[in-house]
Amino acid sequence: MFLTGEFSQAEATGRAIEALKAKGFGPQALDMFSTEPVELPPGVLDRPSRMSLMAVAGAVVVCLLAVVFVYYTQRSYRLNTGGMPLFSLWATGVIFYEMAVLGAIGATFVMFLWESGMLRKDHAAPRWKGAEGELALEPGRILLRVRCEPEHFAAVGECLYAAGASRVEKVQNKS
Amino acid sequence: MATAVQIRQDKVREDLWRPLLQTRGRYVVALVLAGLAGAWGLAAWGYQIYEGLGVTGKRRPVMWAFYITSFVFWIGISHAGTLISAILRLTHSRWRKPVTRAAEAITVFALMIGGMFPIIHLGRPWVFYWLLPYPNNRLLWPNFRSPLLWDVTAIFTYLTGSVIYLYLPLIPDVAHLAEHTTGWRHALYRALSLHWTSSDREWHALERAMKLMAGIILAVAVSVHTVVAWDFAMSVAPMWHSTIFGPYFVTGAIFSGIAALLVVLAIVRKTMHLEAYLQPVHFDNLAKLLVLMSLLWFYFTTAEYLTTWYGNEPWEMAVLGARVRGGYAPLFWTMVVCNFVIPFVLLGIQRLRTIRTATISAAAVLVGMWLERFLIVVPTLAHPRLPAAWGTYAPTWVEISICGATFAAMALLYLVFSKLFPIIAVWEYEEHVSNGRI
Numbered sequence: 001m002f003l004t005g006e007f008s009q010a011e012a013t014g015r016a017i018e019a020l021k022a023k024g025f026g027p028q029a030l031d032m033f034s035t036e037p038v039e040l041p042p043g044v045l046d047r048p049s050r051m052s053l054m055a056v057a058g059a060v061v062v063c064l065l066a067v068v069f070v071y072y073t074q075r076s077y078r079l080n081t082g083g084m085p086l087f088s089l090w091a092t093g094v095i096f097y098e099m100a101v102l103g104a105i106g107a108t109f110v111m112f113l114w115e116s117g118m119l120r121k122d123h124a125a126p127r128w129k130g131a132e133g134e135l136a137l138e139p140g141r142i143l144l145r146v147r148c149e150p151e152h153f154a155a156v157g158e159c160l161y162a163a164g165a166s167r168v169e170k171v172q173n174k175s
Numbered sequence: 176m177a178t179a180v181q182i183r184q185d186k187v188r189e190d191l192w193r194p195l196l197q198t199r200g201r202y203v204v205a206l207v208l209a210g211l212a213g214a215w216g217l218a219a220w221g222y223q224i225y226e227g228l229g230v231t232g233k234r235r236p237v238m239w240a241f242y243i244t245s246f247v248f249w250i251g252i253s254h255a256g257t258l259i260s261a262i263l264r265l266t267h268s269r270w271r272k273p274v275t276r277a278a279e280a281i282t283v284f285a286l287m288i289g290g291m292f293p294i295i296h297l298g299r300p301w302v303f304y305w306l307l308p309y310p311n312n313r314l315l316w317p318n319f320r321s322p323l324l325w326d327v328t329a330i331f332t333y334l335t336g337s338v339i340y341l342y343l344p345l346i347p348d349v350a351h352l353a354e355h356t357t358g359w360r361h362a363l364y365r366a367l368s369l370h371w372t373s374s375d376r377e378w379h380a381l382e383r384a385m386k387l388m389a390g391i392i393l394a395v396a397v398s399v400h401t402v403v404a405w406d407f408a409m410s411v412a413p414m415w416h417s418t419i420f421g422p423y424f425v426t427g428a429i430f431s432g433i434a435a436l437l438v439v440l441a442i443v444r445k446t447m448h449l450e451a452y453l454q455p456v457h458f459d460n461l462a463k464l465l466v467l468m469s470l471l472w473f474y475f476t477t478a479e480y481l482t483t484w485y486g487n488e489p490w491e492m493a494v495l496g497a498r499v500r501g502g503y504a505p506l507f508w509t510m511v512v513c514n515f516v517i518p519f520v521l522l523g524i525q526r527l528r529t530i531r532t533a534t535i536s537a538a539a540v541l542v543g544m545w546l547e548r549f550l551i552v553v554p555t556l557a558h559p560r561l562p563a564a565w566g567t568y569a570p571t572w573v574e575i576s577i578c579g580a581t582f583a584a585m586a587l588l589y590l591v592f593s594k595l596f597p598i599i600a601v602w603e604y605e606e607h608v609s610n611g612r613i
Contacts, residue, residue, distance in 0.1 A: 032375040035351070036606040037382065047379045055387055073308065073316035091320040094402055098328040101395045105336045108387045112343065116380035118369045125372035127354065137373055139188075139605060 002124050002171040003153055004135055005160030007142040012164030014040045016144055019159045025146060033126050033143040051111040058107025059100040066099035124171050135169050145171065187605050191597045192352070194447045201446070202590065209587040216580020219573045220295060228298045230573045237556045237568035242296040245578045247548040248431070249289030250330070250403050251424070255432030255439075256282030257337045258396040259464075261389035270460055273452045273599045277443060278436050279341040280598075284588040285435070286334045288581045293326075295577060322402065322409045329402040333395050340388050343381060346371050347602040363595070400428040412555050413490040414483060423475040430468035430514070431544035437461050437537035439589065441530060443598055452599055455530060462522045462533040465540065469518040476511075493558045502567070503554050506546050513543025 007013045017030060017040070027045055032038060074087045089096075113119050126135055126143050135143055144165070146156050157168045223230050233240050256278035263271035294303045306327050308317050317324050350371035353364035371377060404424035407415040417423075437458065444453040480499070483491045498507045517539040521532040553568050592598075 033373050034375075034378075035373060036602050037378040038375065045375060047376055049379070049383050051380070051383050051387060055391070069308070070319045073319070077314055077316050079318065088320065094322075094325040094398070094405075095319050095328050097398060098325070098332045098395070098402075101391060101398070102332045102335060104391050105332070105339060105388070105395075108384055108391065109339050109343075112380050112384035113369070115383075116377040117374070118371060118377060121370050122372050122374070125374065 004145045005165035006167040013142045016163030029147040031145045054107045054111045055104040059104040062103025063100035209583045212583030219576035232570045241574040244549045246292035251428035251431045252435045253282045253285035254428040255436040261392045264389045272603045282337045325402045329399045333399045400425045414494045434537035434540035441534040458530045458533045466522045473515045497554045510543045510546040513539040
């Protein structure tokens with residue numbers, strides 16, 4: 001179950017998040033929805049990321065695979081190289097560089113899909129056009145969704161209103 | 176140039192979605208004309224495939240001509256978008272927001288078109304897959320030492336990166352469009368939006384991915400045109416075997432890329448009535464960049480020609496002479512006027528710098544850069560080291576048709592893209608407006 005509060009300012013949303021964190025709701029239980037990116041002060045709702053690390057890992061892995069592949073093919077069908085080595089890093093370095101970059105690009109895209117949670121369909125996310133009276137995404141609005149048990153609804157709702165929410169609503173996960 | 180126009184935030188979406196949902200007669204006419212020109216090019220290519228490469232003007236010793244010139248030109252144009260967008264994103268240039276998507280789309284389309292030319296250049300294009308690394312029935316693998324295969328790898332990587340770099344910031348826009356459209360548009364946007372919900376996790380991931388991609392794409396963009404330059408520089412041909420060819424080509428690519436971007440932005444601004452979004456300041460900044468690149472291009476060209484002339488090597492001098500005072504001299508001096516004189520005079524003098532002069536200069540630079548690529552490719556091949564083997568080259572209607580049609584193909588792809596997606600990133604622009612930067 002979720003409780004969603006509607007805010008019109010980032011500062012108020014930040015206050016609500018701080019208050020909820022003090023009550024034991026970690027970042028995993030909180031989701032903020034807005035039509036454009038909202039900047040909160042550092043530490044308020046940080047999302048740790050391994051995207052850069054995975055991009056480097058992707059580059060290294062794909063580059064190594066390319067080295068192994070080229071090494072194998074140079075021996076699989078031996079060209080006449082006029083006494084020069086069959087496998088040369090100088091002559092194939094560009095290929096490895098490009099493959100490393102391709103690995104980094106692929107890993108970045110996969111990590112984007114993973115960290116954004118887009119691979120996991122969120123049935124309880126607010127829609128752009130909600131049903132009559134339902135909270136919906138609109139320019140200038142920020143919706144803060146808290147994952148909580150029904151027994152905590154009262155306390156969470158109080159927190160949201162105290163921070164400046166104009167409206168609070170219960171949302172059932174439809175999945 | 177004129178002052179900026181104020182835009183209300185609630186009007187942004189209305190203005191930027193309008194071209195998607197309304198079709199004017201002029202749009203249809205442009206689409207049909209571009210389609211016809213493209214079809215003519217396809218027919219010419221079909222004729223070339225049926226009759227063989229003999230229908231082109233390629234004769235020994237000039238076996239790389241219009242197609243390879245156009246290949247280098249279009250790969251250069253591709254530096255318009257992703258590279259410029261990445262530089263502006265990494266330097267937090269505020270004025271970039273209305274410009275980036277238009278630029279990134281140029282990159283993807285120019286790469287698609289540029290990548291076609293080596294296949295068109297093949298006498299038997301149906302065997303292009305021999306370039307792919309798989310063990311074919313002759314058990315022969317591609318030669319990974321060849322700069323031509325470096326090209327294939329570099330362009331594939333750049334195209335993959337550019338498509339992702341264009342796609343990522345499109346996701347919030349298509350998710351929003353999916354909720355406001357019906358029918359096939361709704362299905363298309365819904366599929367492309369990947370269930371985007373506008374959560375902070377998604378915004379964070381998008382921001383991180385864009386920053387990372389901007390850095391990565393810079394590395395690959397520079398390498399792509401360097402590798403294209405090495406197609407020439409790795410051979411021991413007169414006026415090709417040069418150590419500065421890599422940076423020279425990259426400079427030329429960014430130069431022609433900015434020019435293409437200016438021309439496209441001027442057309443988009445006029446035809447889509449986006450005067451309030453693509454403001455004089457955008458053209459002014461891009462025009463200054465164009466002048467800077469013009470000066471850099473002039474510096475590299477002078478360095479290249481002066482050292483060749485001073486060295487006085489007979490083989491090099493034969494090519495240099497052909498370019499500067501021989502049969503190719505009219506093309507050479509037109510190139511100098513287009514690439515240096517026109518932009519330097521029209522855009523270097525602040526009083527003369529307007530949207531119109533920026534567009535004229537950019538169009539001149541596009542002509543000049545195509546000529547530059549032609550002058551790099553053809554005179555060297557026409558003057559090999561054995562004077563008895565010297566030859567000439569003149570294009571046929573087939574080559575002119577195919578190369579001309581690629582410009583129509585670019586227009587066609589752009590017209591279709593601008594009908595399907597907002598040409599300015601709506602969410603980025605709304606953020607821009609709500610932060611009071613307009």
